[in-house]
Amino acid sequence: MLNDRPRFITTPSRGRNEYPLQKIKSEIRERSNYTCDYCGGDGRQVEHINPVSDAGINDPRNLITACEDCNQRKGSRPVTEFLEEHPSIDIGVADLPIYGDLIVYTPTLPAPYQRVREETIIKFRQEGGFSGADALKTFERRFRRNLWQTDFGYRLCLQYPSRPAVGDGVPGHRRVVVPLLRRLAVDTRSPVYAFLYELTKNATLRQLIDDMVYYQFHERESIPDAITRTIDSLDNSLQNEVLAIKNSYGIDSFREAVFQIPLDVRQTPVQPRDLLCLDINDFCAAGGSLYGIGDGYKIKLHDGSPGSDVPVRITAVNAEFAQAIPIELENSPAIAHDEARIRKVINEYW
Numbered sequence: 001m002l003n004d005r006p007r008f009i010t011t012p013s014r015g016r017n018e019y020p021l022q023k024i025k026s027e028i029r030e031r032s033n034y035t036c037d038y039c040g041g042d043g044r045q046v047e048h049i050n051p052v053s054d055a056g057i058n059d060p061r062n063l064i065t066a067c068e069d070c071n072q073r074k075g076s077r078p079v080t081e082f083l084e085e086h087p088s089i090d091i092g093v094a095d096l097p098i099y100g101d102l103i104v105y106t107p108t109l110p111a112p113y114q115r116v117r118e119e120t121i122i123k124f125r126q127e128g129g130f131s132g133a134d135a136l137k138t139f140e141r142r143f144r145r146n147l148w149q150t151d152f153g154y155r156l157c158l159q160y161p162s163r164p165a166v167g168d169g170v171p172g173h174r175r176v177v178v179p180l181l182r183r184l185a186v187d188t189r190s191p192v193y194a195f196l197y198e199l200t201k202n203a204t205l206r207q208l209i210d211d212m213v214y215y216q217f218h219e220r221e222s223i224p225d226a227i228t229r230t231i232d233s234l235d236n237s238l239q240n241e242v243l244a245i246k247n248s249y250g251i252d253s254f255r256e257a258v259f260q261i262p263l264d265v266r267q268t269p270v271q272p273r274d275l276l277c278l279d280i281n282d283f284c285a286a287g288g289s290l291y292g293i294g295d296g297y298k299i300k301l302h303d304g305s306p307g308s309d310v311p312v313r314i315t316a317v318n319a320e321f322a323q324a325i326p327i328e329l330e331n332s333p334a335i336a337h338d339e340a341r342i343r344k345v346i347n348e349y350w
Contacts, residue, residue, distance in 0.1 A: 060100025110154035
């Protein structure tokens with residue numbers, strides 16, 4: 001951030017291919033305090049990191065402020081070539097500021113999530129990736145792939161497995177939005193969370209999560225007001241689609257009450273999608289199921305074999321038992337069920 005202002009250029013919906021260039025040029029100059037992002041001198045020009053001559057796109061992440069001298073010396077060359085030929089400019093591509101990315105500059109998002117996003121942008125710049133009509137789609141796919149390689153991404157895969165072979169589960173382009181969604185509705189049991197999660201099914205509606213987070217964190221709206229403002233800004237047909245989804249979850253308005261969880265639900269010790277590592281050796285068989293204690297709670301497994309540190313997913317909760325299924329029985333191709341890594345992820349993030 002600069003002067004406590006996030007480096008945003010207009011609202012950050014990720015589906016846009018091109019931004020109004022004159023508007024974002026003006027805002028980039030202001031965000032950089034009219035300082036050349038290459039040499040630190042007086043910067044009044046805005047230039048493309050991946051050059052226009054190579055189909056560089058008008059996205060804030062591909063634009064920085066430059067002085068006239070640096071802009072002319074770089075010309076239409078790749079940024080890596082320019083910096084290598086001018087060692088007096090003592091910076092690398094990784095040192096250049098990033099403008100206009102919601103995930104990088106939103107406070108309270110998980111640090112691993114932000115770190116992968118920033119590293120993906122830097123690498124994409126180095127490779128000349130912000131070029132061509134499909135640049136942003138390619139970038140988002142790269143971000144997802146990089147995220148799944150981390151422990152944080154692995155945890156998301158465990159929580160929201162993708163199972164295309166059986167026609168259900170959560171594809172990666174939905175799962176990757178969850179950290180943003182959780183900034184708006186922390187408790188997954190709230191009606192608002194269910195509504196927002198439903199929006200991730202549709203590519204157009206998925207972008208609305210970005211705008212809601214932007215209004216809340218960067219324009220300091222309350223969460224109800226941020227959600228309402230986003231919906232109110234839609235055209236009639238899209239707004240009607242969103243309102244129909246809202247009504248289907250019994251939400252009449254986004255007052256604070258719809259973010260609250262009923263007392264009986266709050267007092268339930270476990271909930272669907274919670275992960276536990278259980279020592280099945282301590283479980284007893286009865287009536288075709290296994291019964292035991294996990295993290296102090298009664299657990300019932302309909303299937304499973306004895307073993308230590310067996311990862312399970314809670315699938316249902318009733319008055320007597322939390323019902324669970326060993327993850328290995330879900331046969332999800334999206335993740336490799338490495339028990340040691342699952343244990344590490346659970347210990348770090350739960």
